[in-house]
Amino acid sequence: MPPTLARASLRVLLVEDNTTDALVACDELAHAVDVAFTVESATRLQAALALLARSAFDVVLLDLSLPDCDGLDTFLQLRAAAPEVPVVVLSHRTDEALALQAVHAGAQDYLVKGCAEGLLVRAIRYAIERASAALALRSSELRLAGVVESAMDAIISVDASQRIVLFNAAAERMFGYAAAAVMGQGLERLLPLEFRARHQGHIDTFAGTGMSARTMGQFGQLNALRANGEEFPIEASISKTRVDGQVLFTVILRDVTESKLARMALEAANRDLERSNAALQHVAHYDALTGLPNRVLLGERLVDAMARCQIPGQDQSQSQNQSPMLAVAFLDIDAFKPINDAHGHEAGDALLVAVAQRLKAALREGDWLARIGGDEFVAVLQGLHRAQDCEPLLAELLSAVADPVMLAGAPTQVTASIGVTLYPADGEDADRLIRHADQAMYLAKQAGRNRYQRFNAAQASADQTLHEGLSRMRKALGQQELVLYYQPKVNMRSGEVTGAEALIRWQHPERGLLPPGAFLPMIENHALSVAVGEWVIASALAQMAAWQAAGLHLAVSVNIGSLQLQQPGFVAGLGALLARHAGLPPRCLEMEILETSALQDIAQVSDVMQACQALGVRFALDDFGTGYSSLAYLKRLPAEQIKIDQSFVRDMLVDEEDLAIVKGVIGLAQAFGREVIAEGVETIAHGTLLLGLGCELAQGYGIARPMPAQELPGWVARWRPDAAWTDGAGAAVQTAGVVTVAKTEPTGG
Secondary structure (H helix, E strand, O other): OOOOOOOOEEEEEEEOOOHHHHHHHHHHHHOOOOOEEEEEEEOOHHHHHHHHHHOOOOEEEEEOEEOOEEOHHHHHHHHHHOOOOOEEEEEOHHHHHHHHHHHHOOOOEEEEOOOOOOOHHHHHHHHHHHHHHHHHHHHHHHHHHHHHHHOOOEEEEEEOOOEEEEEOHHHHHHHOOOHHHHOOOEHHHHOOHHHHHHHHHHHHHHHHHOOOHHHHOEEEEEEEEOOOOOEEEEEEEEEEEEEOOEEEEEEEEEEOOOOHHHHHHHHHHHHHHHHHHHHHHHHHHEOOOOOOEOHHHHHHHHHHHHHHEOOOOOOHHHOOOOEOEEEEEEEEEOOHHHHHHHHOHHHHHHHHHHHHHHHHHHOOOOOEEEEEEOOEEEEEEEEEOOHHHHHHHHHHHHHHHHOOEEEOOEEEOOOEEEEEEEEOOOOOOHHHHHHHHHHHHHHHHHOOOOOEEEOOHHHHHHHHHHHHHHHHHHHHHHOOOEEEEEEEEEEOOOOOEEEEEEEEEEEEOOOEEEOHHHOHHHHOOOHHHHHHHHHHHHHHHHHHHHHHHOOOOOOEEEEEOHHHHOOOOHHHHHHHHHHHOOOOOHHHEEEEEEHHHHHHHHHHHHHHHHHHHHOOOEEEEEEEOOOOOOHHHHHHOOOOEEEEOHHHHHHOOOOHHHHHHHHHHHHHHHHHOOEEEEOOOOOHHHHHHHHHHOOOEEOOOOOOOOEEHHHHHHHHHHOOOOHHHHOOOOOOEEEOOEEEOOOOOOOOO
């Protein structure tokens, strides 16, 4: 039996082979505030089927693309194994059509990965509600089948081809046939030859006129034919119904030789059948609480409304009922759960009924409203000619919700958030329009609630592009497509190679070698940046160990982002990595942190730096001078080295302000007893000027470009500084504590 969210805990089976997507789903379920979730995971379909065989689950979250099964067959196999368990499909945007096929095949809902943050709990709730409604509908059908089978009257149903599809027990007794013997046979088998044409005429009339079950009624007396060839008089009543899109004609038969009481029972049975059919139709298409159309009827009506929209360029005189566009407004009551918890479910239901009535009253003639579950409604606004035509209507809906409602004798005010999509601009099918409106509603809540938000296709596309990019980066990390290049650091005066900076590259299988600017901005401040940073440290340590084993002892610096540096287990993880390479002196590893990153939480960053320095690791302040530098910051951050940003070094030969900044940074480093190294040394003139200012350490294209690890030992063996650097050119003159340099014409820059 499908669960309800009233239970304290729900068991979720997560079938997902993408570790990151699985972690995102588990994290959202772990932070749900209205229900606790217990999650079990499987990365393959067969493992999921085994779990379903031995344990009960309340809902399944299913990725259709698994290592051992792919596509719609994934859902069909799971549905066959557990037909009663609600299923929510997790899909990429590129597989959205496949997810819709799964919904049409019986899945309760689907979510598009990357566009679903904050929507998973709601999707689970909808899936459980729909499964419960489907179970109730099936129970009603079973009860109706029981009534038909136990009826004293013969009841026979045929399809549009006059083939028998229902033959109850009373019909078996009346005609002397077993049901199995006549199923699929033509109805004429039960009629004498002279009555068959008359019977067919009745059926053709009813099928052609499209009369309802109520208007068909009785069509008089006929003679029927038993299995033994005996003819007997009957009176029949016929009705036409539609079940799962199939037209059925149901005939209730009575032997007219029986008593008047039996005739009355026949009429009563016919009325009961009509009422049962009507009840089934209402349960399937209307919300039980508010009487509004439900999600099923919403989808059907929305498809019809979309078809009536005016096609651009079409003659406006063709139909007065057509208009250029319509709007789908997805409305969610703000903070409904606290009200429900404080006043009870009965009061919450009363609030929903009141809001439904007000929203319905606020709509124009031709517009209509549906309740799709919980505190969520969808209004379809028709007859729009411009996008802004819907704005006054949306304001009316917000105002209708905001009017106070009496709960427990006191006025209570609520607000609503609305997401809006327009057809045909924002989607080409009903499901996508509703889903886009839902996404826009979520943005309206994030923007402060009590407002409406138009769906932004460009933003949704950008979010999807980002999600796909992150997914591709995870794949690159897992498939070892990332590589480290190394740029040497040297002492320009002595010629010593003092170390190298590890710089990440992406060896993309289709696009070739990508620089960090092509992919690092995408993962900045994302959890994936931490995983990439950990890979960089581990790879750099492994490379240092390999060089050391080959006789090259070289320090390496790595760039550390603020998010990685402030992870709770960063210091412990670093210690574990160093322990794996016990032969490496920890001081050979240097961590470069951006000055701007360090300033976000200077106290915490300082504590982490000191803990790492206790392990023996060195620190450098990268891009110094680009942030909000102050003596206090420099004093509190215990970095051994300061790196002058390349933007100042590159232009210092032609820009006096950049030169002044370079002088200032060198002076600060000398005053605080820190090493100083210049980035962006592109020419001999750059190095000469820096030496004159008192900065001997440098790196840049004028020394060496970043290179693969296997090329660095050969470069170290070959490299010699330029004679202009070792002969004392550009020597500084110390005058009254100020470093001055004899200006020369810059060369090579």
